[in-house]
Amino acid sequence: MSDASKSLTLKNFELQCGAVLPEASVVYQTYGELAGDRSNVILYPTSYGAQHPDIDWLIRPDGILDPKRWFIIIVNMFGNGLSSSPSNCVECRLSEQGFWFTHWDNVRAQDQVLETFGIKRLALVYGWSMGAQQAYHWGALHPERVERIVALCGTARTTDHNKIFLQSLRAALTADPAWNGERFEAVPDRGYRAFAHIYASWAASQAFYREGWHRRLGYDSVEDYIDRAWEPGYRKRDPHNLLAMIDTWLRCDVGHNPVYQGDYERALASIQARTLVMPGTTDLYFTPEDCQIEASKIPGAKYHPIPSIWGHRAGNPYQNPEDEAFIRAAVQEWLG
DSSP: OBOOOEEEEEEEEEOTTSOEEEEEEEEEEEESOOOTTSOOEEEOOOOTTOOHHHHGGGBSTTSSBOTTTOEEEEEOOTTSSSSSOTTTOTTOOOGGGTOOOOHHHHHHHHHHHHHHTTOOOBSEEEEETHHHHHHHHHHHHSTTTBOEEEEESOOSBOOHHHHHHHHHHHHHHHTSTTBOSSSBSSOOHHHHHHHHHHHHHHHSOHHHHHTTHHHHTTOSSHHHHIIIIIHHHHHTSOHHHHHHHHHHHHTOBTTOSTTTTTOHHHHHHTOOSEEEEEOBTTOSSSOHHHHHHHHHHSTTOEEOOBOOSSGGGGGSOTTOHHHHHHHHHHHHHHHO
16 A cells, blocks of 8 residues: 655755754655646644554545545654654754754655655645644645645644643653753653653543543553553653654744744634644543634634544544544545
8 A cells, every 4th residue: 555665855954943954854655646637645744752654544445544546645743753853863952952843844844755746735734633733834834735634633833731731741751860951861761651641641531531441442450551552652762752742842833933923813814725623522632622713713614523532532543433433524525
């Protein structure tokens, strides 16, 4: 179904923070066949902690995105360990050193990938969580080039409440004794464990645990669920990369770029794409209320929440056929 992943090198790539990467690397994967008129392109940016093999489960003939009809490109965002990140690029640092990536950087890099295929227009930008953030940025920064957006469980600007959650994750990881104030000198075992506990409490809803879904998934207890389902996933990622992606998320604001000069309202109002806003009804940090407020600021946007007790994870329902079917039906209708 897919080609081997590819990498594009961008020479002297200037980031929004002011740093210049002599050779920025952008890793991407394609699925399906590009139409001769290049009219069947879906861009699918990655989410927090994810690399393209983690999120391509929904690309299949009976899936949410059909590679028989669409040419789908997953571009790994900066900081995720495949594209340029602290773990693989000596120039890539953290906010402690005045270095960070933004979605302005991600969109410009993704556009360079599209150029290699001669792609000018996108039939859809589909994104969950930080992927939804990037979808909104595409719609605002290139309004004439994006036909549709499906934004699942994400906002175009990180709210103050969401920032507190992110800072708690950052504080938990950097409280580990291996952190020297600028980097980790060893594996942050305590940090990973605290990080996983915080994430497990926020990413699923109270009802998810009350109804015992962790047990239905095969875990003996909440602790067993965290030990075997959450912590190993984050341990797969370099801790500096986890911090780098938080640094990006903290700075997400569709108006904070050279185009809109801090005007968030104007940025949202500039989106011309047919935009489908799909929060999870029990998402604790991209709340349905926050998503609905943003939808009201985007011309013609449709607000279509996912009725789910899976919290934030409703938007990436690889273990959850009911939510997958809901999303698939909505996306198929949106794609006509």
